Amino acid sequence: MNACLSIAGETAPINAMSVDVEEWFQVGAFERVIDRADWASFAPRVEGNCAHLLDLFAEAGITATFFILGWIAARHGSLIRRIAAAGHEIASHGWDHTRVFLLTPAAFAADIARAKATLEDAGGVAVTGYRAPSFSIDGRTPWAHRLLAEAGHRYSSSVAPIAHDHYGWRAAPRFAFRPLADAALIELPVTTVSYAGRRMAAGGGGFFRVMPYGFSRWAIRRVNSHDARPAITYFHPWEIDPHQPRVRGAGLRARLRHYTNLAGMAGKLRRLAGDFAWGRVDAVVAAEAWRAEVWPAPQ
Ligand SMILES: [Zn+2]
Secondary structure, eight states: OOEEETTTTTTEEEEEEEEEEEOOOOOGGGTSSSSSSGGGGGGOHHHHHHHHHHHHHHHTTTOOOOOOHHHHHHOOOOOOOOHHHOOOEEEESSSSSSOOGOOHHHHHHHHHHHHHHHHHHHHOOOOOOHHHHHHOOOTTOOOOHHHHHHHTTOEEOOOSSSSSSOOOOOTTTTEEEEEEEESSEEEEEOOOETTEEEEEEEEHHHHHHOOOOHHHHHHHHHHHHHHHOOOEEEEEOOOOOOOOOOOOOOOOHHHHHHHHHTTTTHHHHHHHHSSSSSOHHHHHHHGGGGGGSSSSOOO
């Protein structure tokens, strides 16, 4: 596999580009004011926003992984086929964005099975990747990786090894690891950057949107050169949609997180796409598997 790209005599790893496909009304920031039971009453925007992203990726000549909610695949089958036909990876983001640590093991098993089957039916492709909603696999869910392996997933990109107010598993490794000693499943944590003794989220989403682009570029370069590892970045279709309806009743903090710099996002993504080598998450997992160690270490 061509996992590396040679640039000016140096070998830079291929980084993973990913999109967490959910609607503007399905984000965690608004879950207190928007009931899941009302989702069907909101105007969908995911097809237009994904079309914009597909154009952007095609212009840049890159392929990516789309972690998609089963709820969306059930309603937008042609979108799933269109994403797959463009050479991108179809992967699972669970059924309806319920965070893993809020589910029982049995409910989680049902959630991931339903999402995987619906995505495979819609896309006509095998689904082997999974990303937990809001990076919600952590020390509270020691059963999650086992259930993912049993469901036929080959990798997960569901851990944020940081301390954060909404998510995070600070003790977890920063790079690819094997969460099960007796299974090949790989966990590929979202990118963090370690600097001056501090560990910061640098993988994308609100961070990428709100901070100056130069900081993200610096962070990815540092991970690629100092750590000699690929970066795993992510964002959402609604982040390139400045015209989405505004949600009333949400708190100031949630609104700030959601609406800052939406208009500048497409331009930032074009720069990001052009400044680094990018590929699908499954390709990066394959390239990293040889050095993924078992964690936590077997007793
Ligand atoms: Zn999500």
